[in-house]
Amino acid sequence: MELPTWKTINHACIVFEAGNSKEYLTGDWRSMRPEREDAKCVKCGECWMYCPDAAIYQDEQGYYAVDYDYCKGCGICARECKHGAITMVEESE
Amino acid sequence: MGKLTGIEVSIACSEAVTLCDVDVIAAYPITPQTHIVEHLSEQVAEGHLDAEYIKVESEHSAMSCCVGSSAAGARTFTSTCSQGLALMHEIVMIASGLRLPIVMAVATRTLSAPLSIWGDQSDVMSERDSGWITIFAENGQEVFDLTVQSFRIAEDERVLFPVMLCLDGFHLSHVIEPIELESKEDVQAWLPPYKAKYRLDPDNVLSMGAFAMPDYFSEIKKQQNEALRGTLPVIKEVFKDFGDRFGRYYEPVTRYQTEEAETIIVMAGAFAGTARLAVDTMRAAGKKVGLVTIKVFRPFPFEEITEALAGAKTAVVIDRALSVAGPGGPMASEIRSALYHEQKKPAVVSMVGGLSGRDVFQEQFIELVERAEACVASGKIPQYEMFGVRE
Numbered sequence: 001m002e003l004p005t006w007k008t009i010n011h012a013c014i015v016f017e018a019g020n021s022k023e024y025l026t027g028d029w030r031s032m033r034p035e036r037e038d039a040k041c042v043k044c045g046e047c048w049m050y051c052p053d054a055a056i057y058q059d060e061q062g063y064y065a066v067d068y069d070y071c072k073g074c075g076i077c078a079r080e081c082k083h084g085a086i087t088m089v090e091e092s093e
Numbered sequence: 094m095g096k097l098t099g100i101e102v103s104i105a106c107s108e109a110v111t112l113c114d115v116d117v118i119a120a121y122p123i124t125p126q127t128h129i130v131e132h133l134s135e136q137v138a139e140g141h142l143d144a145e146y147i148k149v150e151s152e153h154s155a156m157s158c159c160v161g162s163s164a165a166g167a168r169t170f171t172s173t174c175s176q177g178l179a180l181m182h183e184i185v186m187i188a189s190g191l192r193l194p195i196v197m198a199v200a201t202r203t204l205s206a207p208l209s210i211w212g213d214q215s216d217v218m219s220e221r222d223s224g225w226i227t228i229f230a231e232n233g234q235e236v237f238d239l240t241v242q243s244f245r246i247a248e249d250e251r252v253l254f255p256v257m258l259c260l261d262g263f264h265l266s267h268v269i270e271p272i273e274l275e276s277k278e279d280v281q282a283w284l285p286p287y288k289a290k291y292r293l294d295p296d297n298v299l300s301m302g303a304f305a306m307p308d309y310f311s312e313i314k315k316q317q318n319e320a321l322r323g324t325l326p327v328i329k330e331v332f333k334d335f336g337d338r339f340g341r342y343y344e345p346v347t348r349y350q351t352e353e354a355e356t357i358i359v360m361a362g363a364f365a366g367t368a369r370l371a372v373d374t375m376r377a378a379g380k381k382v383g384l385v386t387i388k389v390f391r392p393f394p395f396e397e398i399t400e401a402l403a404g405a406k407t408a409v410v411i412d413r414a415l416s417v418a419g420p421g422g423p424m425a426s427e428i429r430s431a432l433y434h435e436q437k438k439p440a441v442v443s444m445v446g447g448l449s450g451r452d453v454f455q456e457q458f459i460e461l462v463e464r465a466e467a468c469v470a471s472g473k474i475p476q477y478e479m480f481g482v483r484e
Binding site for chain 1: 190191192253291298299300301302303305308309311312313315316317319
């Protein structure tokens with residue numbers, strides 16, 4: 001997304017469209033990335049319940065996957081997963 | 094031609110607000126602003142003004158209500174001073190950041206401590222960087238006229254900034270003066286109803302006051318800064334249009350006897366009236382002294398000030414506000430800074446006085462001019478001096 005200049009930015013920072021916060025990909029903030037091991041995941045959905053950013057969704061196979069566009073890498077899913085299926089990995093790795 | 098009326102200046106301000114047909118007033122009473130809001134509450138209660146008068150529990154709430162009503166597209170007025178303005182501070186910045194055309198009359202008063210209810214300009218000087226158009230009135234007629242013009246300036250789509258109209262507490266707010274009051278028809282023909290370009294409307298949604306991340310904030314602030322700087326031509330245009338209609342012309346910077354003046358007194362507000370008399374006395378005695386009054390303080394009128402002072406040897410800037418242990422009176426520091434790169438410029442002597450209601454008499458203006466000239470002649474110019482203080 002190309003950032004606006006002081007001349008093109010909306011007057012007084014007014015936002016003219018409703019619900020456009022979804023265009024802002026907060027996943028950019030992440031320094032640690034959650035990764036799931038299919039072999040350990042039992043599809044219980046605990047991570048989905050705990051995720052404060054609603055950045056976890058169920059994929060076609062029923063696994064809980066991470067929406068990396070919005071996951072901020074807080075690590076709550078990894079902490080709460082009782083089966084050790086999620087590990088936090090440095091983004092640089 | 095309006096009707097010449099003997100009237101208290103605060104009441105004249107309220108009358109002007111009534112003629113401007115405001116939609117919302119949210120204010121909390123504080124001396125010496127009280128008469129302004131008291132009279133407006135009567136105007137609403139007695140049905141002379143069809144507006145919402147919101148009684149609030151503090152000035153912070155007053156300005157918060159104003160932000161809400163102005164964002165909803167209502168013509169909005171408030172008034173305060175001193176501790177009240179200080180309490181508003183947080184929201185004062187928000188009103189200008191959101192570009193809401195609120196008009197606020199400030200009956201300028203000093204800030205505690207020590208506690209004092211009397212007038213000076215410490216309160217408005219503390220809001221210098223808040224992004225409001227800031228205008229100083231010098232007499233009752235100017236208060237009436239500038240109140241009306243403030244709405245027209247603020248609401249102009251090329252402006253959309255709040256306006257702070259400063260009238261000296263007590264020295265203006267509490268005196269009775271002959272003031273030409275214009276008729277409702279004439280004022281309303283000159284000031285059309287406010288139609289907000291951007292407003293909160295459930296049928297046409299938009300968000301104001303959005304959160305800005307570091308990658309947006311500076312662009313928004315630069316936009317605000319350039320926009321406020323760009324309001325001066327519009328202010329001048331409104332001043333001229335008002336003059337053409339009502340016969341009283343205003344300028345961002347007013348010059349009096351500045352032709353060939355060697356020394357110029359520079360100041361803002363009601364005390365300039367006394368300074369004018371002192372200039373007359375000194376001119377009669379053959380001294381080349383003039384007076385420059387600053388009517389529009391924000392946006393800062395760089396060109397007008399440098400031009401007005403270019404021919405003088407000495408500029409005595411009189412501040413009714415003390416920047417404690419700072420580089421000089423607030424106005425003097427700004428003028429000194431504005432002149433710094435000019436080739437032709439006077440020496441700026443900063444004099445701080447008239448604090449908390451202390452009068453500055455004609456003789457004192459003459460003494461200040463003499464003192465400033467002596468400083469310049471000796472080459473020893475103090476950063477600033479406080480005058481009229483017992484040693």
